[in-house]
Amino acid sequence: MVQIIIYISLGLMLTGIIFSTLxxxxxPTAADRTxxxxxxxxxxxxxxxxxxxxxxxxxxxxxALVYGVLGFIGVxxxxxxxxxxx
Amino acid sequence: xxxxxxxxxxVLLLIGGTFLFLGGLGILRMPDTYNRLQTGTKATTLGxxxxxxxxxxxxPDWLIKTLVLVxxxxxxxxxxxxxxxxxxxxxxxxxxxxxxxxxxxxxxxxQKEEEEETA
Amino acid sequence: MEKxxxxxxxxxxxLAWLILFLTWLMFTSxxxxxxxxxxxxxSLLIALFTSRFFTCCxxxxxxxxxxxxxxxxxxxxLWALIVANLDVARRVISPKLPINPGIVKFKTKLTTDFSxxxxxxxxxxxxxxxxxxxxxxxxxxxxIDVKSLDPEEAKKDIADKFExxxxxxx
Numbered sequence: 001m002v003q004i005i006i007y008i009s010l011g012l013m014l015t016g017i018i019f020s021t022l023x024x025x026x027x028p029t030a031a032d033r034t035x036x037x038x039x040x041x042x043x044x045x046x047x048x049x050x051x052x053x054x055x056x057x058x059x060x061x062x063x064a065l066v067y068g069v070l071g072f073i074g075v076x077x078x079x080x081x082x083x084x085x086x
Numbered sequence: 087x088x089x090x091x092x093x094x095x096x097v098l099l100l101i102g103g104t105f106l107f108l109g110g111l112g113i114l115r116m117p118d119t120y121n122r123l124q125t126g127t128k129a130t131t132l133g134x135x136x137x138x139x140x141x142x143x144x145x146p147d148w149l150i151k152t153l154v155l156v157x158x159x160x161x162x163x164x165x166x167x168x169x170x171x172x173x174x175x176x177x178x179x180x181x182x183x184x185x186x187x188x189x190x191x192x193x194x195x196x197q198k199e200e201e202e203e204t205a
Numbered sequence: 206m207e208k209x210x211x212x213x214x215x216x217x218x219x220l221a222w223l224i225l226f227l228t229w230l231m232f233t234s235x236x237x238x239x240x241x242x243x244x245x246x247x248s249l250l251i252a253l254f255t256s257r258f259f260t261c262c263x264x265x266x267x268x269x270x271x272x273x274x275x276x277x278x279x280x281x282x283l284w285a286l287i288v289a290n291l292d293v294a295r296r297v298i299s300p301k302l303p304i305n306p307g308i309v310k311f312k313t314k315l316t317t318d319f320s321x322x323x324x325x326x327x328x329x330x331x332x333x334x335x336x337x338x339x340x341x342x343x344x345x346x347x348x349i350d351v352k353s354l355d356p357e358e359a360k361k362d363i364a365d366k367f368e369x370x371x372x373x374x375x
Contacts, residue, residue: 105290105294108293108294108297108298111297111298112293112296112297115297115302116297116302116304117302117304118306120306120335120337120347121304121306121349123335123347124293124333124334124335124347124349125293125296125297127329127330127335128286128289128290128293128330129290129293129294129297131286131330132286132287132289132290133290150231150234151231151232151234153231154228154231154232160330161326163330164325164326164329164330164335165326167329167335168325168326168329168335168336168337171335171336171337171347172337172338175337175338181306181307181308181347182306183306183307184304184305184306189306189307189308189351189354190307190308191307191308191309191310191345191354192308192310192337192338192345193308195338195340195345
């Protein structure tokens, strides 16, 4: 039961990742691609934490945290660059 | 007690997965960058928060660490979406408007600069 | 931009130390002696260098009345977040995309920079709105389904329930 629900949840997340990857590929402007990247970061963080539960690896949570911080800083830097302030 | 925590965790996992899926779908379907930001930010914030909290409920030893992640997501996601929206407007990508030009009140801030440039 | 009230250096130092130490405790999630001592020293050192960035609030934030308002704010915010997500779900799923986007503006009564930031972040996570820019005390909000272009009515719909509480906290 627990296994089935975890796999359903992972499947839903994977579909979300596929959709935002499509937007990342097709997005007409740079800002659209960055929005897709931001969404991808958050979904990947959630997926990493869920994988930590599946594999019983505590360290994956730390990896998710570092990944989130780096993604956040990356999006901010890209936004500053798009503004023309960098 | 453990049983109740497990059920709460599983329900949170399902809710979170659904909202992450909806976030991806919204990013694909919406007509312009601002509306994509709307669905992308809101749906992934609640979705990510509830998936991570659900893992915390399923494995109570990790609850505090997952709370750190939840707080981090709640603080960082709106900031990045705000930065992206402003950057996008400064690049002169004006929003998709159904009702005509008077629906965009932000335009007047940049109108002056544009007039000076053309003059 | 001028600030109406800047907290004293000691207040912001104590707040910075407390916040950093709490973050350390949550990261390590243990009460072993060597971890706690290391955390105290490290957060003290970092707070010494960065306390001038912690200009969020005075020490009066710890008074019980304000803490109660903080908890009320948390619940109002969580409820708004859930409503916002159901709203987004409805718009994304329905095949005709019921949207009528636009950018509206309104003025706020908040004075400190930090409370304006909190209000902007809350607006971003509530139904159908993201904040695009803040210039002095004017908010520019992208609204997915514009109900009114009038600043007063837009504010009543978007921000009043948060601003009422924030005015009492900060």
